[in-house]
Amino acid sequence: MQTLRVEDGADRIVVTLDRPETRNAIDRAIVDELHEVCELLEREPRILIITGAGGTFASGADIGELRERRAEDARLGINVGLFVRIAALPMPVIAAVDGYALGGGAELAYAADLRIGTPRLRIGNPETGLGIIAAAGALWRLPELVGEPLAAEMVLTGRVLSGAEALAVRLVTELHEPDDLLAAANTLADRIAANDPLATRYTKAVLRAPRAEHPRAEQEAQAVLFESPEKMRRMGEFLARRNRP
Structure with a gap:
């Protein structure tokens, strides 16, 4: 793994996005390596915890790559195909979200079953400001998560929610200080793992x-x-x- 740190445990896998030079922007390498993690968890179902290194979950899709993509790339569904696969994993997925979770980073978090965050969380979909749409799940997952009126405001105006705002609308279910976030995610995983x-x-x-x-x-x-x-x-x-x- 070049872009992920992976901790492989008996009942869970903890994956940390680790591209600090780009604030963990989601590039093709991250996509490919997350597919490898999915393949493992489809064979050996366990809880998945996803988080980001350096105080950022994922700042979005890699704009350098995105700028060069054309119509045929859009139809391939590179990011959405991954996020659909993550959402469909047999066991629950927990997103532990600190700092920026924008664009594709937000859509990765939306694909999780449970999301927890920090007070400094900033989550939203500003894609229209870059001349594209949120095409990796926000336009159908976000209305289910927060309701259509708020989802429409977020994707049409680019509104970014703070951690407190995300908690108030239950987009995240808990807020923890950054140093406590991963421990809180593991506590959730412990509660899941105690069940059948x-x-x-x-x-x-x-x-x-x-x-x-x-x-x-x-x-x-x-x-x-x-x-x-x-x-x-x-x-x-x-x-x-x-x-x-």
Whole structure:
């Protein structure tokens, strides 16, 4: 890995974007290396924590690369293809977002299941000021996350939210001081890891299923879990604890 620092653990992987000279701008190398991480997590499902080095999550797509891209590159969906893959990973994805998360950096954070930040977070989509649109997920994920009126303001005016504003609209669920951010992300991961991994995977899959698939999706997932040995073990332990004198 040339652009990422990767800590590989038993129940989670922590990935740190590490291009300090560009404030972690997302270039093709980051995209390719994050695809490698996704391939690993599709084979061996674990929690993914994504953060950025140097007090910045990701300042956006690499403008030097972006300026040279043409119509055929847009149709390839280079960044959005990656973010869709990250969102679809079997286990939850946590974005620990400090400093700037702009453009493609914001869209990477939107693809996570959980987002936490710091007071100095600045998140938004100023793409129209550069003559392009937010084409890697903001135009459909952001309305789902914060509601259409605020999403429209952000993508049409380039409004950037502070950490406090992002917390108020629940775009992030927690704020922590920068030095405590990664520990807080690991605390979230600990809470997830304490649960049954198979039930967590089904919960994420059903949560992201199209509305038309409900409630059938819940029923099919529950049918599998009702036969699970882990369900029997966990419920047996619960009943034993409850029945202790």
